[in-house]
Amino acid sequence: MKKYAVAVATSMLLLFMAVSAFAAGSTSITYYGQSAFKIVTPGGKTLLIDPWITNPGNPNGEKDLAALTKVDLILLTHGHGDHVGNMVLISKKTGAKLVTTPELMKAAVLHSNYPEVNTGNHLTGAFGGEITLLEGEVTVRFVPAVHGGSMEIAEGSIMPRNLVYAGLPSGFYITVKNGPKIYHTGDTDLFGDMALVGEVDIMMVCIGDKFTMGPQRAAQAVRTVKPRMTIPMHYGTWEILSGTPEQFESILKKSAIKGMKLLKPSETVVWK
Template identity: 35%
Template sequence: MKLTWYGHSTWLVDVDGTELLIDPFFDNPKTDTDPEELDPDYVLLTHGHADHIGDVDRYEGTKLVATPEVVEYCRDEFGDYEAVGGMGMNLGGTVELDDAFVTMVRADHTNGMETSYGTSGGMPAGFVISDTKPTQVSDQESRTFYHAGDTSLQTEMRDVIGPFLEPDVAAVPIGDHFTMGPWQAAVAVDWVDADYALPMHYDTFPPIEQDPDDFRREVEATGSDAEVTVLDGDETFDLGEELDY
């Protein structure tokens, strides 16, 4: 599993050749990539704010993975998209996308937008992506990535995501102001018991400027064994190379 960060909350996740693009927003200072250079198999959207769907129109015709409300909004605003399952998916669900299994989990945030459902894009989400189907039986050989989305600290991380979905690596927002800041993000990493922690959603706008070393110190202060890896924009983290099974 290879994880490429394009700044903000934008990730390309490669699971044995299946490419999943999360929250395409390339108008940020961390990336030099033209979004049209990428040809993902699926586009995953955590919620409908502009800094998470800003370049979704570059991928018209791509299969969308999002709540039904966000799928409908993107269809109305940006073009013809095929929703996974026809209507999209929702919290707690798992879908099989070629070589990847994607579970939608809760994120505590806002998601206002105009849809026929009303002025809401539904509940914001995070995604847990694995190369094996999640079950109650622990699978030490699976490779699993948690994209927390825009969220505050919430106990589902400790009670569900950590013990049952078992992420090896967690990408967490550290920008504060709109999401968790460094100390809450560090607690989240500890709660999900990840081996690796990748900060995201920072330094894009003045209100979310952060020093990622503060996040590193906060992770150490929790007593977590997670290794904090600060990526440059357009840099790839190869989870397969990092994990020694």
């Protein structure tokens, strides 16, 4: 009888744990190289950031791109080609809505052929503003970034092939319901106001140097933001992005900073 009671209690406990795990859910984060990430929320929504899936650093690019059949939102930090990437194709295929500043949203429709039907006022905002999306599954705040903001015009655009103004570049502070608070820096230098971004669970930080912070300044950015987990990005796609995760990690270690998570292209980490 006693054994039976213990067994029942154990099964009840396991059931309770399973139900709680389901209720709490988990958030999965996949890196594709350069600055491209996929976030799948506990509620099953899919977000892409700067989706250059077929970048030269990703040996599985075409396969990964084909596997993206359900995407709810595409967040774009700025208009450079290594961030715009495959966004138009993905939006046409999946109906993914574009989340970005008003200037870049307009430029994306006019000059990159982003489907206008997948854009709109409720998807846009500017620095300091926070927008709630997907029925509260995520909120997105636009964070400044110190970088450029032009966009190269796609074939078939209404303008001759050239560069157009595409607003100021940004980073994103993303709050996932029942999930992590994520700071994607975009392409940027270190700036002191990173200290004011807020509580950060996961920081996606550019380390490649030349066009953004290199390892040294990126490590200082991590010291400033104090995230629980740090994922390096924007390195190694070409030789000129010469900052390496090894250099970055060794600098972090000197400051006794833990939590660097190195993701290879196509690799996923689960945040519980």
